[in-house]
Amino acid sequence: MLYISLLMMVVGIQYAPAQESKRDKIEEYIVKGKKLYYEEKYEKSIEYFNKTIKIARKLQDSSLISILTTSIGHAYVMNDQNQKALDAYYTSLELAKSTNNVGEEMNANSGLVLVYKKTKQYEKALQVSRQMLKSINNSTFRDTKYHVNIIATGSEVYLDTEKYDSVLHYVEQGIAISKSLDYKEGLVDLYIKKGMVFYHQEQYEEALTYLFKAEELLQQHEIKNKFYPTVNSAYFVASCYYKQSLYDRAIERLLGNIDAADQDDLFKLPVLQSHLLLANCYAEKEEYKNALYWNNAYAQLNEAFHNRKDKTVDKIYQNEAQVLEEGIAQLQQQQAQSERIKAYAYGIAIFLFALLLLGVFVYVKKQRANAKTFNQLITKIDILEAKEKEMQTKDSNTREIVIDDDKVAHVIKGLTKLESQEFYLRSDCNLRSVAKKVKTNATYLSKIINMHEQKNFNEYINDLRIDYALKRLKNDRKFRSFSIKSIATEIGYKSDYSFAKHFKSKTGLNPSYYIKNIEKHEKTLESMI
Incomplete structure (x- = not known):
């Protein structure tokens, strides 16, 4: 994901005219704040940005205050303090508009998109993304790395909302700009997004083409923050193999993801999800012991993940998890049933009897619902067939297409x-x-x-x-x-x-x-x- 590089792009570049000592202090605090941010020490990072804002206020530099306020908003986002992040971004937007700073206005808007995504306000995220993508074409940032990063952020929202034609439209623009700038980080991210689109459209060979392009760039070039794109690409390569029933290839990729992760990396969604996909791969191979092992590992990590303060919300991975969890659910039931029968034979008999009653109730209820759906479907088909016969009796030349x-x-x-x-x-x-x-x-x-x-x-x-x-x-x-x-x-x-x-x-x-x-x-x- 490119938004990490987008977060701090402007910080440290612009400085207000001031006495030399104050300029030096501003630069010192910004460098420390950025360093702490990348070390994921967000509270400390915010402290240094606030210190810099105090100096900027004395210098009456609204532009610098806007930049720093946006940076604080980014740190709040990463620390899962969404309301504080929103307040920071709104403040920054007001300052950016008052100083006519288009670049900082878009930087603050990119932060708003991230907050809206994290809080599942996808329509708002979509609205801001459209505005950013439209505005940048009429700005001095057009065809720059900044433009590529804006496209990447907007494309994530279109991916979340399953607007795949829009993703492809903007990703193609971003790829063209990245190539002209030799911007490898941009190319990697956009190739992965393009691969994800084709994966969700069930065009798996096409998806693999672009995922492999991203992996080739990751292997051949020094790219910042390469762990996440590496495991993200590998996860979707494995997902394509899984859909193509190439389970051994998928397993090899997924084990590589898990082996490459340290303790904190286990909670990054591509790594976390790799455990669940592994369970499904082994289940398809009927290696149930391995399937249950990886499913249990996923369940433990997933519980810990949801207890984390800074957990990431990603609709795409949520949807994938739902599908995979349904696939493994039957295997879990079999395991639970087997263990209880061994330990509590009498108790399980009562449980199964109660479960049977519940199953009969659910079955009867479902059969009634299915019967109702079936009758409605038959009626609908009868109506459609009648209309088709009626249309066939009419002269097709009388039909107008306006x-x-x-x-x-x-x-x-x-x-x-x-x-x-x-x-x-x-x-x-x-x-x-x-x-x-x-x-x-x-x-x-x-x-x-x-x-x-x-x-x-x-x-x-x-x-x-x-x-x-x-x-x-x-x-x-x-x-x-x-x-x-x-x-x-x-x-x-x-x-x-x-x-x-x-x-x-x-x-x-x-x-x-x-x-x-x-x-x-x-x-x-x-x-x-």
């Missing part, structure tokens, strides 16, 4: 044609192949789909596939007899896991439940005839 841009209209017409040809069912259906079919580029196609479908490309294709599966399963008895894996392959998915995940996300039901109840529904209708 679109001013001929190129957009051409692309939409091409998409409609591909839909009618069921191109989305092909396993090689992706953004590039569809763009080629409709004779445009991937970026333009992505924007058109976002604009006219109100969803990204992956959501668009998944919705088409799931809608197709719902209707065909309802009407094609032979198709219902296929295995889940065969159905997934038939409609373009590379794995039954991916199909089941998207099916449940869209319908709220598992494919197997839907198929089973379609059979019952069909028999009920036949008995009524």
Whole structure:
């Protein structure tokens, strides 16, 4: 993460005109404050910045006071004193505006973004990030390292809010500027962010390309504060391997992360999360002893992490943890059950009986909810099929498409044609192949789909596939007899896991439940005839 370098960029560069002794004292305090900050001694760092502010007030140097107040805000952020940080940033912003110091205004705003992220106020963080990214294009800081750092901070917010097209847009700008400046720290951070975007879009080979680029720079160049980007990149490389079922490669990367960490580094999120991903990798390999060992190690560290005053809040890692914890939950239950049976046979029997009753209650409740969802889904499909038949009886020439841009209209017409040809069912259906079919580029196609479908490309294709599966399963008895894996392959998915995940996300039901109840529904209708 580049915001560490962004925090102190201006401090120590600008000084108010003053007597030589006061100038020397200002420089001495700032150097000590910065040193203590990087040593993570934040309270002491704040003391020295406050001493410097007293001198700056005597010199009536508002610009220097603004810079130092922002630095104090950064120290409060790192010490998890969010309200004090906000107060410092607001004070700094007022001073920066009064002195027309655009650079310091953006520096203070970057701090506000960090506080909003830590306190999960993502919309506010997004609003400030947009303002910063817009303002810097009209400032003297454009195309500088400072510009790259602002882009990196803003991109983190877009990552948190899953606005991946915006991340890619700004990251490409930042990469271009970093290359022109030979700014290796900027390139490393932005390559990792680009890799993370492709990881979350399930384009794992593309993700690995950029993560490897970041690792190559980390290995070949002297880069400040390189531990975090190194373990962060390694974690997402391992995550890609995990998704590709390359568990041994993932395990090697994750063990490397943990071995490289000292006691304090264990609480950095990529290292902490490496324990949980390791447990999942071993579980997939059915090495349950190792899986339980690493899951227990993660649970202990995670509890200690949440008790820490200065714990970091990161939405991306929170989401990853939730997915991985669900994956290991069943293994934990098996371990707990086994241990209790060995030690407390009679007690566990009572517990299991009570659990059975609870399970029956939950099952019945869930079955009722699933039945309600299923009936609503069938009604929805019936309505959609009726509308499709109605549309087929009308002359397609009577339909108007009110679109001013001929190129957009051409692309939409091409998409409609591909839909009618069921191109989305092909396993090689992706953004590039569809763009080629409709004779445009991937970026333009992505924007058109976002604009006219109100969803990204992956959501668009998944919705088409799931809608197709719902209707065909309802009407094609032979198709219902296929295995889940065969159905997934038939409609373009590379794995039954991916199909089941998207099916449940869209319908709220598992494919197997839907198929089973379609059979019952069909028999009920036949008995009524």
